[in-house]
Amino acid sequence: MSFNIESYYSGQSKENVILLYKGNVDSDVINHVLDSVEEKMVAVNDNPKLRKKVYNVLVESLQNLYHHVDRVPDDFEDQVEKYGLLVVSRVNGGYKIITGNFVQSENIEKLEEKIKRINRSSHEEIKELYKFILNHQRISAKGGGGLGLVDIARKTGNKLDYAFVQYNNNYSFFYLDILVNEEKEN
């Protein structure tokens, strides 16, 4: 089997990648990634508004990995507890954030339904959905609030691009492809 995690994004221009991480997503890794990306954004003098949006989206996407990843398949090369992929690249007018993680086949449908629901909602509907979940859903046993994807869609104003690439019968690798750019009109 020739499963290659990097093939999904390797077609994109490598020189624009400012951060690439593959491996266990724990609290220290999250801190390190946030510091590093923030430093780089300050260094190139991005406007504070964009910087904040990117930072917020990074926090949510990393913590989504932290709280929700399924365990890796038994035959996968890197046997860590919370395997995740993160690629941050600079694109015209903003940043592209790609995350990747394993999802067990039986969990795909639920996740995809959630993304589709967000993607067919207007900005106003997403705001209302956020408030509804905020007010009615408790924090799960895993520690997530169920708000991460909704928040990302709300803050970026962009649709969530995604893909499930089959790894074997029981697992797929899920890519989430987020564009954070300046001056989004609602």
Next chain:
Amino acid sequence: MEPIIIEGTPKTPTVKFDAGAGIFEIKGRSIPENSVEFYKPLVDWLESYKESPLTKTTVNIRLEYFNTSSSKCILDVFKKLEAIHKAKNEVEVNWYYEEDDEDMLEAGEDYESIIRVPFKMIEITD
């Protein structure tokens, strides 16, 4: 009541809850992975304060970032304040946001629409 004073870290906010003055402040970044662990003591403290609050309580929220897991905990804090307000005590929330930070302003407006306590939105311009 003993005040709560917590120094901020890169992932958790500075907290000053002073029952004697009736002034409560949360300031900085609130992006911990486990936000319940951080906020539970604050919510418990407010539960005790609720028993004999001052006639006026002022709450200053001055956050630069907060994650969605904190957002639920912050709502729990506001729910305690709502209960104090409902018991005929004056409660006022000052929600600070940095210039042009529409996301933070909108976040304040979300809470304002859920919680029946007067909110004041204050733009920081410096």
